[in-house]
Amino acid sequence: MLKIFNTLTQKKEILKPINFNTIKLYVCGVTVYDLCHLGHARTFSIFDTIIRYLNYCGYQVEYTRNITDIDDKIIQRAFSHHETIVQFTNRMIQEMYIDLDNLNILRPKHEPKVTNYIDTIINCIHLLLKKKHAYITRNGDVMFSINTANKYGILSRNKKLIQSISKYTNHNTIKKNSADFVLWKSAKFNEPYWMSPWSKGRPGWHIECSAISHNILGKNIDIHGGGSDLMFPHHENEIAQSACAYSIDPNVYVNIWMHVGMLLLNNxxxxxxxxxxxxxxxxxxxxxxxxxxxxxxxxxxxxxxxxxxxxxxxxxxxxxxxxxxxxxxxxxxxxxxxxxxxxxxxxxxxxxxxxxxxxxxxxxxxxxxxxxxxxxxxxxxxxxxxxxxxxxxxxxxxxxxxxxxNYLQCQVSKNKNPFEIEKIQKLIQIREDARKNKNWELADKIRTQLTTLGVILEDEPEGKTRWR
Ligand SMILES: [Zn+2]
CATH class of the missing domain: 1.20.120.640 (Anticodon-binding domain of a subclass of class I aminoacyl-tRNA synthetases)
Known part of the structure; x- marks a missing residue:
C-alpha cells in the first residue's frame, strides 16, 4: 500500500484515488521570467519520479503543471529585452523545456498557460465577489477578503504569523485587512491588460492555480504539490479561494498536500x-x-x-x-x-x-x-x-x-581532450592487432600505458576489447 505524507494532516496516509485508477495531480509550475534554477529541477524531478512510480503501480496520472506567463517581472524582462510578452515567454518556455528534458523529466499531460485561462480566472473571481469573499477597491483591483475564509491557515499552521497579519488593519492602504491579497490587478499605464467587469488588468498569482485546477481536474484533487516555500501564503491562499468559490470544505479540496524540501547552497x-x-x-x-x-x-x-x-x-x-x-x-x-x-x-x-x-x-x-x-x-x-x-x-x-x-566512455572523454581520446582508440587498435599476432609482450605494454591514462580494458572471448 502506497503511503504519502500529507502536509495538511502531518501524517502518512494511504493513497485512495478519487476515481478508481486515475490520480489527479497538480503541481505549481514555473513563472517564466528567467531560466529554471536547481530548486525547480528538484521539485520537478521528484514529481516526475512519483508519476513514473504511480504508472508502474498501474495508475493513470492526470498530471497538470501550470505555466505563469504573465506577472510583473515578465513585463519588466520583456521590456528590457525589447520583446513582446508573447515573444519573451515563448522563448523562456522553450528554454525551460531544454533544461527539464535534459534532466529526463517527462512533460506533463496538461500544461496550461495562464494567459489561455483568463476567462476561467475571471469566472472564479466573479464567484468570489458574488459570495462576498472579495471586494473591489477604488483603483479597480479585486482583493480576497481573508476574514471571510473559513479555517484560513489550516495548511501552514503558522498561527502566530496568520494571527498577526489578519488582526492588523492598515488604514493607509486600500485593503480592508493587510493580509488580503490581490485577485485582479488593474493595469498601470503601458502595461498589458485583459478586459474584465472591474477594470482592464491581469490576474493575481494565487488565483490562477485555483481556477485552472478546477477547470482541468475538477472540484477535488488527489495530490497537490510544490516546493515547501509555496505552502504559505500561496497554497494557503489557494485553499481559501477554492473553498470559498466552489463551496468545498478546505479539508477535502485536496486529499494529499505534498511539499518538497528546500535546496541549500552555502547553508x-x-x-x-x-x-x-x-x-x-x-x-x-x-x-x-x-x-x-x-x-x-x-x-x-x-x-x-x-x-x-x-x-x-x-x-x-x-x-x-x-x-x-x-x-x-x-x-x-x-x-x-x-x-x-x-x-x-x-x-x-x-x-x-x-x-x-x-x-x-x-x-x-x-x-x-x-x-x-x-x-x-x-x-x-x-x-x-x-x-x-x-x-x-x-x-x-x-x-x-x-x-x-557509452556512459562510461563519455565520463573518460569529459576529463580528456579529443586528441587523447583518439590516442586511446589508436592504442587499443594496435593492441588488438598485437594480440591477433600473439605479440603478448607489446599487448601488455600497451595495456600498462593505457592504465596510466586511466583507461580500463576488458578483453572479450572473440578478441574484441571493451574500454572505459
Ligand atoms: Zn500554484
Whole structure:
C-alpha cells in the first residue's frame, strides 16, 4: 500500500484515488521570467519520479503543471529585452523545456498557460465577489477578503504569523485587512491588460492555480504539490479561494498536500529572491544531466538537500558504480525469478513508504553488488536477468537509461581532450592487432600505458576489447 505524507494532516496516509485508477495531480509550475534554477529541477524531478512510480503501480496520472506567463517581472524582462510578452515567454518556455528534458523529466499531460485561462480566472473571481469573499477597491483591483475564509491557515499552521497579519488593519492602504491579497490587478499605464467587469488588468498569482485546477481536474484533487516555500501564503491562499468559490470544505479540496524540501547552497535556501542560486544551465556545464538527476533524488524529498561539489562528486561516483555493474552485460527480457522478485519487492516497499528514494537507491546498490558477484563467477544468464531488473527499477527513478559503455566512455572523454581520446582508440587498435599476432609482450605494454591514462580494458572471448 502506497503511503504519502500529507502536509495538511502531518501524517502518512494511504493513497485512495478519487476515481478508481486515475490520480489527479497538480503541481505549481514555473513563472517564466528567467531560466529554471536547481530548486525547480528538484521539485520537478521528484514529481516526475512519483508519476513514473504511480504508472508502474498501474495508475493513470492526470498530471497538470501550470505555466505563469504573465506577472510583473515578465513585463519588466520583456521590456528590457525589447520583446513582446508573447515573444519573451515563448522563448523562456522553450528554454525551460531544454533544461527539464535534459534532466529526463517527462512533460506533463496538461500544461496550461495562464494567459489561455483568463476567462476561467475571471469566472472564479466573479464567484468570489458574488459570495462576498472579495471586494473591489477604488483603483479597480479585486482583493480576497481573508476574514471571510473559513479555517484560513489550516495548511501552514503558522498561527502566530496568520494571527498577526489578519488582526492588523492598515488604514493607509486600500485593503480592508493587510493580509488580503490581490485577485485582479488593474493595469498601470503601458502595461498589458485583459478586459474584465472591474477594470482592464491581469490576474493575481494565487488565483490562477485555483481556477485552472478546477477547470482541468475538477472540484477535488488527489495530490497537490510544490516546493515547501509555496505552502504559505500561496497554497494557503489557494485553499481559501477554492473553498470559498466552489463551496468545498478546505479539508477535502485536496486529499494529499505534498511539499518538497528546500535546496541549500552555502547553508542558505537556494532562491532567486535571495540571489543565492544556480540555474540548471550553469550546473550542466560542470556535471552531466544524469548525475544531477541522481543527486536530486539522493535525499528524501521532504528533507533539505545541500548542493556542493562534494555531494555532486558522490552522486557521480555512485552512478558510475551502477553503470560499471551493468557494463558488459546485455539485458534480456524474461519473467522475474525469486531472487529478482526479492529485490523488486524491496524496492516497492521503499517507494511505498512516502517515496523514499535514498532507500530505493540502496536496493539498486544491493542489486549491483550481486550483479558484480554473478559476473565474477561467470554466471552470465543470471547476470543478464538481474541487469534487466536493475535497469527497469532504476528507470522509475529516471536513471540508468544510457548504454553503460557509452556512459562510461563519455565520463573518460569529459576529463580528456579529443586528441587523447583518439590516442586511446589508436592504442587499443594496435593492441588488438598485437594480440591477433600473439605479440603478448607489446599487448601488455600497451595495456600498462593505457592504465596510466586511466583507461580500463576488458578483453572479450572473440578478441574484441571493451574500454572505459
Ligand atoms: Zn500554484
Amino acid at each position: 542558505e535556501k537556494m532562491s532567486k529572491s535571495l540571489n543565492n542560486f544556480f540555474t540548471i544551465r550553469e550546473i550542466l556545464k560542470k556535471y552531466d544531466p544524469e548525475t544531477i538527476r541522481y543527486f536530486l533524488l539522493s535525499a528524501h524529498y521532504r528533507n533539505q538537500l545541500k548542493y556542493n561539489d562534494n555531494n555532486m562528486k558522490s552522486a557521480q561516483l555512485a552512478l558510475k558504480r551502477l553503470y560499471i555493474a551493468l557494463y558488459g552485460i546485455n539485458p534480456i527480457v524474461h519473467s522475474a525469478n525469486d531472487e529478482e522478485r526479492y529485490f523488486t519487492l524491496k524496492f516497492i516497499e521503499k517507494m511505498n513508504d512516502d517515496f523514499n528514494t535514498p532507500e530505493a537507491y540502496s536496493v539498486l546498490f544491493e542489486m549491483a553488488h550481486e550483479l558484480n558477484r554473478l559476473k565474477s563467477k561467470h554466471y552470465y544468464i543470471r547476470a543478464q536477468r538481474l541487469a534487466t531488473q536493475l535497469k527497469l527499477l532504476a528507470n522509475i527513478l529516471g536513471i540508468l537509461y544510457q548504454n553503460p559503455e
